[in-house]
Amino acid sequence: MGNSENTEKPDGGVERAASAQAQMRKGVLELCILSILSQGDAYPTEIIDKLKDTKLVVVEGTLYPLLTRLKNTGLLGYRWEESTSGPPRKYYKLTEIGAQYLKELQLSWSELVEAVNKTIEKGKNNI
Amino acid sequence: MGNSENTEKPDGGVERAASAQAQMRKGVLELCILSILSQGDAYPTEIIDKLKDTKLVVVEGTLYPLLTRLKNTGLLGYRWEESTSGPPRKYYKLTEIGAQYLKELQLSWSELVEAVNKTIEKGKNNI
């Protein structure tokens, strides 16, 4: 079997940080979208703007399928509303079930944060 | 076009919370693994145990490909070491590049936490 120190593909490795940041965002999007909708009904473009405010950039190709998925599982409803400055807007709204689900997600989130921070803290001295 | 309130597939929706919790874990695993290795070299089974301690359950099928990926991008190295109680262990070790990358990941993580918490806070009153 023999010893072997890593030799293959030492390709940079640090410029991957940007993509890993994107990777970490995955999974919390649902939480953020439901949170935003708990503040009041909103249409997709509005949601994107609100996420941008908190440095969570999301594009249409991500948001629309996600909203449809949340709607199909009964967490969101929607209504059409006319606009004076373009095509009609699809206002999404949190359902009762969605609100309850949001509470659970928030709990999961805070538990995750605690777990990760605990892991990080232990290593802080050794870097 | 006409108004339309959601009617289709109101299938539960709340028991999805467990799977969404799993979903949120995605992306932070890399961060946690690198953090653990910053405390000292470790072999996969050991890493799984340490993650379990902080409530972050990960299975082998997840960990092994991830470690290989991190090794192939130069963030980790490894060495084989004999064991008196079973087959040899593959001890992974954080490289210089890996340590630098870890710092960036930790920054991204704290920024993400802040962003998500900011979004959540705004909605806390309305639930």
Add this chain to the structure above:
DNA sequence: TTTAGTACCTTGTGTTACATAGTACTAAAT
């Protein structure tokens, strides 16, 4: 020599975010 325990590895699958491209509606400009 069988059994239990430990450890590492591979393959296949479903989910998901994103890139890209397209459709459609309104209002202002030519």
Add this chain to the structure above:
DNA sequence: ATTTAGTACTATGTAACACAAGGTACTAAA
């Protein structure tokens, strides 16, 4: 009246990823 710009929603294809499930291999005790 037709074009152009701005806003908004939708669909398709792709790559990354976690996980389930099954497999190999080594050691030590029964």
